[in-house]
Amino acid sequence: xxxxxxxxxxxxxxxxxxxxxxxxxxxxxxxxxxxxxxxxxxxxxxxxxxxxxxxxxxxxxxxxxxxxxxxxxxxxxxxxxxxxxxxxxxxxxxxxxxxxxxxxxxxxxxxxxxxxxxxxxxxxxxxxxxxxxxxxxxxxxxxxxxxxxxxxxxxxxxxxxxxxxxxxxxxxxxxxxxxxxxxxxxxxxxxxxxxxxxxxxxxxxxxxxxxxxxxxxxxxxxxxxxxxxxxxxxxxxxxxxxxxxxxxxxxxxxxxxxxxxxxxxxxxxxxxxxxxxxxxxxxxxxxxxxxxxxxxxxxxxxxxxxxxxxxxxxxxxxxxxxxxxxxxxxxxxxxxxxxxxxxxxxxxxxxxxxxxxxxxxxxxxxxxxxxxxxxxxxxxxxxxxxxxxxxxxxxxxxxxxxxxxxxxxxxxxxxxxxxxxxxxxxxxxxxxxxxxxxxxxxxxxxxxxxxxxxxxxxxxxxxxxxxxxxxxxxxxxxxxxxxxxxxxxxxxxxxxxxxxxxxxxxxxxxxxxxxxxxxxxxxxxxxxxxxxxxxxxxxxxxxxxxxxxxxxxxxxxxxxxxxxxxxxxxxxxxxxxxxxxxxxxxxxxxxxxxxxxxxxxxxxxxxxxxxxxxxxxxxxxxxxxxxxxxxxxxxxxxxxxxxxxxxxxxxxxxxxxxxxxxxxxxxxxxxxxxxxxxxxxxxxx
Amino acid sequence: xxxxxxxxxxxxxxxxxxxxxxxxxxxxxxxxxxxxxxxxxxxxxxxxxxxxxxxxxxxxxxxxxxxxxxxxxxxxxxxxxxxxxxxxxxxxxxxxxxxxxxxxxxxxxxxxxxxxxxxxxxxxxxxxxxxxxxxxxxxxxxxxxxxxxxxxxxxx
Numbered sequence: 001x002x003x004x005x006x007x008x009x010x011x012x013x014x015x016x017x018x019x020x021x022x023x024x025x026x027x028x029x030x031x032x033x034x035x036x037x038x039x040x041x042x043x044x045x046x047x048x049x050x051x052x053x054x055x056x057x058x059x060x061x062x063x064x065x066x067x068x069x070x071x072x073x074x075x076x077x078x079x080x081x082x083x084x085x086x087x088x089x090x091x092x093x094x095x096x097x098x099x100x101x102x103x104x105x106x107x108x109x110x111x112x113x114x115x116x117x118x119x120x121x122x123x124x125x126x127x128x129x130x131x132x133x134x135x136x137x138x139x140x141x142x143x144x145x146x147x148x149x150x151x152x153x154x155x156x157x158x159x160x161x162x163x164x165x166x167x168x169x170x171x172x173x174x175x176x177x178x179x180x181x182x183x184x185x186x187x188x189x190x191x192x193x194x195x196x197x198x199x200x201x202x203x204x205x206x207x208x209x210x211x212x213x214x215x216x217x218x219x220x221x222x223x224x225x226x227x228x229x230x231x232x233x234x235x236x237x238x239x240x241x242x243x244x245x246x247x248x249x250x251x252x253x254x255x256x257x258x259x260x261x262x263x264x265x266x267x268x269x270x271x272x273x274x275x276x277x278x279x280x281x282x283x284x285x286x287x288x289x290x291x292x293x294x295x296x297x298x299x300x301x302x303x304x305x306x307x308x309x310x311x312x313x314x315x316x317x318x319x320x321x322x323x324x325x326x327x328x329x330x331x332x333x334x335x336x337x338x339x340x341x342x343x344x345x346x347x348x349x350x351x352x353x354x355x356x357x358x359x360x361x362x363x364x365x366x367x368x369x370x371x372x373x374x375x376x377x378x379x380x381x382x383x384x385x386x387x388x389x390x391x392x393x394x395x396x397x398x399x400x401x402x403x404x405x406x407x408x409x410x411x412x413x414x415x416x417x418x419x420x421x422x423x424x425x426x427x428x429x430x431x432x433x434x435x436x437x438x439x440x441x442x443x444x445x446x447x448x449x450x451x452x453x454x455x456x457x458x459x460x461x462x463x464x465x466x467x468x469x470x471x472x473x474x475x476x477x478x479x480x481x482x483x484x485x486x487x488x489x490x491x492x493x494x495x496x497x498x499x500x501x502x503x504x505x506x507x508x509x510x511x512x513x514x515x516x517x518x519x520x521x522x523x524x525x526x527x528x529x530x531x532x533x534x535x536x537x538x539x540x541x542x543x544x545x546x547x548x549x550x551x552x553x554x555x556x557x558x559x560x561x562x563x564x565x566x567x568x569x570x571x572x573x574x575x576x577x578x579x580x581x582x583x584x585x586x587x588x589x590x591x592x593x594x595x596x597x598x599x600x601x602x603x604x605x606x607x608x609x610x611x612x613x614x615x616x617x618x619x620x621x622x623x624x625x626x627x628x629x630x631x632x633x634x635x636x637x638x639x640x641x642x643x644x645x646x647x648x649x650x651x652x653x654x655x656x657x658x659x660x661x662x663x664x665x666x667x668x669x670x671x672x673x674x675x676x677x678x679x680x681x682x683x684x685x
Numbered sequence: 686x687x688x689x690x691x692x693x694x695x696x697x698x699x700x701x702x703x704x705x706x707x708x709x710x711x712x713x714x715x716x717x718x719x720x721x722x723x724x725x726x727x728x729x730x731x732x733x734x735x736x737x738x739x740x741x742x743x744x745x746x747x748x749x750x751x752x753x754x755x756x757x758x759x760x761x762x763x764x765x766x767x768x769x770x771x772x773x774x775x776x777x778x779x780x781x782x783x784x785x786x787x788x789x790x791x792x793x794x795x796x797x798x799x800x801x802x803x804x805x806x807x808x809x810x811x812x813x814x815x816x817x818x819x820x821x822x823x824x825x826x827x828x829x830x831x832x833x834x835x836x837x838x839x840x841x
Contacts, residue, residue, distance in 0.1 A: 065783075066783055067781075067782035067783030067784070067820045068782070069782070194776065194779050195779060195781065197781070197784065198775070198776055198779065198781055198784075199766075199767050199776065200784075201781040201784035201787050201788075202760075202767050202772040202775045202776060202780075202781070202787060202788075202791060203720070203760065203761065203763075203764075203766065203767045203772065204718075204719070204720020204721070204759065204760035204761040204788050205720070205761070206784055207719070208722075208785060210719075210722065210723060211713075211719035213717065213719075219714065244686060244703050245703070262706075262710055262714040262715065263710050263713070263714055263723075264703070264706045264707060264710040264714070265703075267726075323819060324783075324785075324819060325722070325724050325730065325732055325783070325785045325786050325817060325818070325819040326722065326724070326783070326785045327723070327724070372783070372784065372785075373783060374722070374783050374784070374785030375783045375785060375819045375820060376783075403723070405726055406724065406725040406726060406727070406729075406730075587779055591779070591782055591820075591822070591825075594821055594822070594824055594825070595782060595820045595821035595822070596821070597821065598818075598820075598821025598823060599821060620725045620727050620729040620730075621724075621725055621729035621730045621817050622727070622729045626817050626819060627821070627823075628813075628814055628816070628817065628823075629809065629810050629813045629814065629816070629818075629823040629826060629827065630810040630811075630814055632821070632823035632824060632827075634824070635824050
């Protein structure tokens, strides 16, 4: 029973190769590759598209899907320009292998904007080859033919399906410069499509890294440091080895790996392990020290003009864990001179190079297979778990499945850095901003070094603004978290602008509009105010707050309605207007915005990582108590396309204005301001 | 170690396991049923939910020795091909994002609808309160459960 295999599952992992590692996605050439099989010729004009003799179009997905729906988005873009029949479109996932590559990483909201034009051109070229093949068969001019839903039609109404053209199209010369459709002819882009993975998800067939099965694999968990920077002194595995199912316990770079015939035995074996650590230089580090070190690093504000009304405020943000519901995990099979890894990675080529360096082998001998990712949010760039599983597989000479248990996952994260933003602003007698000084300090440990976070990107035209940044040099590993530096900067800017509006005695929406010149930002702000009913009468104890964000080529504005009763804050309703340029899949845009609102509710009101004795105190969702269904406000998403001809990013843009909209709404109810997140009524000032 | 005979998705399966092994790991590591997910192992996230005699149970919190003759249904056993009313509603509303929590949410919704065929929002929020969706699909979950309630009543 224990070694039961699942053939259909493994067939999903038929490895998709990769293009040469050095080949940027922007210059993937068209090529008329063809291969014969029993059923006929497959038309494979380029790395992204194949058309089978059965008419099935298979699109190779060169980005990782962590819930943002990129597999569907890419398939839609290709299907549009290919004029494919959407019902005949399938996807196959690229990882990092010897040929095709999931390169460049999936993050920074870059996938859709980065791939859009190139994919359209490539698909349009492929369509043209099919048209030329059909025209040749008919002996007509290709310009008299057209395509729709997987068929080429000629002027007299005859049709040939793409599946019937695969052999002939493979002999056509790829066009040098195919022309994508004008937007007015779109049939698929801009029309909501269901996710290509949905049926697999709801039936439990979808395969995540944690679900990968490799014959002969063993299971591992790692006993980890009790404080950041601690080093292992010794361990005693006598009791561990008596646990039924435990195979071995070995020292690795990050601790002691317990290897067993199943996950439960591995965790039981870890519980029985005796490990001695030198707790190291951070053994007494706690959140209070982090806070005071950041405050000390802030520096001095610039002078405010004499005679103006001066407003001062600071906002403190905690470390945040990514807490993807699927914790970090991987299967690795290290063989002599090669290695295969299955893992949810946001940057498989990065993982490939890391593994190659670790094992001292060529990257071309390392294959990274990418199943679905059970959430990402920036965590799956780091590949610390890949190092571990490769180290363990190499040692035990077997395929190994490594699991970060939830406590491991929360305590071994590369957190969103903690940070403090401090402001001084000056308002003239006519209510104009005449001074703005911003100071930013971040915990700035690990890879989130000084300068990474805290770049001024105020969405407003404030000529007097100065912003400075500093790092506090705290040794807590940090990394990218949804919207990266904007996750702290924009909430701070938008809370402070709200305080300035209040000091100026002006309406927060009108005050902002007067500071904005960008028409797209003005438009989302006006739209959200209208849709939310800004200014309307609300029940007692309710208030509305507004905030905006621009970035990643997109624009967002949120209005939150909250109620405050005693110590209880409830986000009742959140309205968002978002301008993504082009919404390739509107339902996908809506999902991203709804999800970002929940992230905003969770991080405005509920979660933080607190350090105690050099380690995160939180170990599960009981204490890292993410927003649950009862916390979820009613949401409304209004997509406004203000005429831009390329799509902006959508993963990050929905988050940075949620927290300030909530905080500003709380201020509207209570007259008090948040200085620290997550917000507690008792800490409002 | 002992041999346990379990009824899983209508099929009798036997496993050789330690008595305190959580059902989650029996399903995932021994029976190859990976639809039920590990999210926390301590009952804080709901990703591992299964039906035991029709009631929702967090499978990380139930030992294999305690199953006895009770019938286990996992997300794989809800229907042959996504045709359970809850699955149909989930598809209709495009509920999943990353999808990792959804088998647990679907199981919870199926158990809820057995008890309350026309649940209120408050009943939904209470029944699904032990479940985390880290992508934030809650609004679509609520809508899909109302749709599923209609499908279950109208379609059977």
